[in-house]
Amino acid sequence: MNIALVEYGAGNLPSVERALSRLGVESRRASTPQALAGCDALILPGVGHFGALMRSLGERSLVDPLREAVSRGTPLLGICLGLQAMFATSDEAPGDEGLAMFPQKVSALPPADRLPHMGWNQLRRARPSKLLEGVPQDAYFYFAHSYAALDAGEAGVAYCDHCASFVAVLEQKNIFATQFHPEKSGPVGAQVLSNFVRQAGAKG
Amino acid sequence: MSLARRIIPCLDTDGERVVKGVNFVNLRDAGDPAALAARYNIEGADELVVLDIAASRDHRPTFLETIRRVAAELAIPLTAGGGVANVDEGRAILRAGADKLTVNTAAIRSPALLTALAAEFGSQAVVLAIDAKRVGDRWEAFVRGGSVPTGMDAVAWARQGVDCGAGEILITSMDKDGTRSGFDCPLTAAISRAVSVPVIASGGADTPETFLEVFSEGRADAALAASIFHDSIQGLGDLKRYLGQQGVPVRQTG
Numbered sequence: 001m002n003i004a005l006v007e008y009g010a011g012n013l014p015s016v017e018r019a020l021s022r023l024g025v026e027s028r029r030a031s032t033p034q035a036l037a038g039c040d041a042l043i044l045p046g047v048g049h050f051g052a053l054m055r056s057l058g059e060r061s062l063v064d065p066l067r068e069a070v071s072r073g074t075p076l077l078g079i080c081l082g083l084q085a086m087f088a089t090s091d092e093a094p095g096d097e098g099l100a101m102f103p104q105k106v107s108a109l110p111p112a113d114r115l116p117h118m119g120w121n122q123l124r125r126a127r128p129s130k131l132l133e134g135v136p137q138d139a140y141f142y143f144a145h146s147y148a149a150l151d152a153g154e155a156g157v158a159y160c161d162h163c164a165s166f167v168a169v170l171e172q173k174n175i176f177a178t179q180f181h182p183e184k185s186g187p188v189g190a191q192v193l194s195n196f197v198r199q200a201g202a203k204g
Numbered sequence: 205m206s207l208a209r210r211i212i213p214c215l216d217t218d219g220e221r222v223v224k225g226v227n228f229v230n231l232r233d234a235g236d237p238a239a240l241a242a243r244y245n246i247e248g249a250d251e252l253v254v255l256d257i258a259a260s261r262d263h264r265p266t267f268l269e270t271i272r273r274v275a276a277e278l279a280i281p282l283t284a285g286g287g288v289a290n291v292d293e294g295r296a297i298l299r300a301g302a303d304k305l306t307v308n309t310a311a312i313r314s315p316a317l318l319t320a321l322a323a324e325f326g327s328q329a330v331v332l333a334i335d336a337k338r339v340g341d342r343w344e345a346f347v348r349g350g351s352v353p354t355g356m357d358a359v360a361w362a363r364q365g366v367d368c369g370a371g372e373i374l375i376t377s378m379d380k381d382g383t384r385s386g387f388d389c390p391l392t393a394a395i396s397r398a399v400s401v402p403v404i405a406s407g408g409a410d411t412p413e414t415f416l417e418v419f420s421e422g423r424a425d426a427a428l429a430a431s432i433f434h435d436s437i438q439g440l441g442d443l444k445r446y447l448g449q450q451g452v453p454v455r456q457t458g
Contacts, residue, residue: 014301018276047303048326111400113207114425116328116371118402120208120250120455140208140455142281144303144328161205184281184303186245186457 001201004030004039006066008056012183016045016079019183023194033065041200042066042074045183046081050106050147051093053085066099070175075200077193078177083170084147086177092147101175102155106147109163116146117162121180123169129157131169131176131195139188141168141180148179174199208455209419209447210250210426211440212283212404213433215240217270219256219263224382224431234434237270242277244433247440248457249280253374253428255306256286257349264293268300275301283331294321298329306374308333309347312354312361315368322369331404332370334358336391337378343391350378358391359398366399373403374428380408384432387414392422404428412438412446419452 003020005013007029020027027043030036044066046053057063070076078086087098090106098106109115120140125132148166149156158169160179170177176196182189215222215237222234234240241252254274256267264287271284284297285306297305305325311317311332321330335350336343336358343358354361362373375395377388385408392405402425405418409429418424432438444454 012303015275015303019279022279047329114400114402116401117207118328118372119210119425122205124205144281146328162207181281184279186279189279 001025001197002038002040003027003197003200004035004042006036006042006044006062007031008053008060008062012045012047012181016043016183019190019193020197023190023197025197031060031062033061036062036065036069039074041197042069042076044076044078044082044085046079046083046085048081049092050081050084050090050098051096053081054093054096054098057085063099067101070101073174075174075176075196077196078170079183080145080179080181083167083177083179084149086170086175087149090147102149102152102170104149104151104153106149107164108147109166112163115163117143117148119143120185121160121162123158123160124165125158127154127157129169129171130199131171131178131192132158133195135188135191140185141178141182141189142184143180145179206453207425208250208453209424210404211248211415211443211454212251212253212426212428213240213244213249213440214253214255214406214428214430215274216255216257216430217267218258219266220270222434223257224434234431238273238277240434241274244440245278245280248444248455249440250455251281251283251426252278253283253306254302255284258286268296271297271300271302285331285333290317291320291324294325298325304329304331304372306331306333308335311365312345312347312356315364318365318368318370322371327369327371327401330370331372331374332362332365333374333376334362334365334395335376335378338391343394346378359394362395363398366401370401372401373399374406375403377407381406382431383408384410386410387418387422387424387427389417389422392418392424396423396425402426412443415443415447416450416452419447
């Protein structure tokens, strides 16, 4: 299987690569439209700033190829900022357009508790989830963020509560995303990545 | 459902080897950082901190290699720092595999460094480390590994640091560090009340009861310790089971 990590000059690629390699899955990096076109599955990792991510993707002419790969049915996994990038806009960068795979927006979490939301938290399941298959209901995942999508319609399959209820796991057809970092979430995180790889294999 | 309190083993290194001391002095060798990291990753650490406490900056390439070796062992977050003085040094540490970086001395000299780091890497990646010591009726921030007083009030500095962009505070009590007499709960609570970001308490870790105290009285979001874990005086699993039984939300592993 040919899994590509979208490389846009930031993000946490090495830790995702290591997590995949522990599962026995080889991945490569894709930083050009050509490299994106020829793969079985894509992962969009993300750390940092919504506007910076979208500008980096734009400078590398990766925005349309990403959208096209997804509309062809290529499985995509967004991680943290990679989840947020799938939305139309974000409070973090009001002028910048996201990938707009979902029409809703990413909001600043209200300061009702400590921010950034930093550390291990549990999920509230709303719908059956492929990514969470085999993961115990009370499992903890690692989060590090101050912005989040509060609503993703039917695509929101699991939520987390910190300052507000927000989307923690997103699934719609071949689009998958987690607000937490599966590559930093110990054995349950490895299970989530493994579930994505299995989905990717099923489609490929 | 609520955010778990974190237990964080800390590896103080001379760049290459884990070292430890009492009250910042009398350092001695305590092992290979990658081997300890692998052990804590399995035993249920929620995060790992690796600090370069070497006085000389000549060892920085060695420290970056240490970060790479440690990161390769982890499926949990890694924080690294020690002597970070500018954005380029911060980038080198994050590129080597750390998720967050700590800054201390250079931020006191120039708080704008926190703003620059937050703008570049996001506040969630910037941890302001403060070494504080009781002086009269307040706590004073010290720099250069606890050797130089700054005259600054540690609580006020924490608040200013967060305003400048720090996304987390690592507060070390110099009075308690290495003494195994319990965390400095009044100091930690004062910092915790003053800021809106998560607070990691450090210095004085001993029995499971001392961790319970720092999470309740000390209002800490995370607690850091070194020698009690390195020397297997306290097991991570047993500690978390105890805290769970006492009603503290913790991530149980295994």
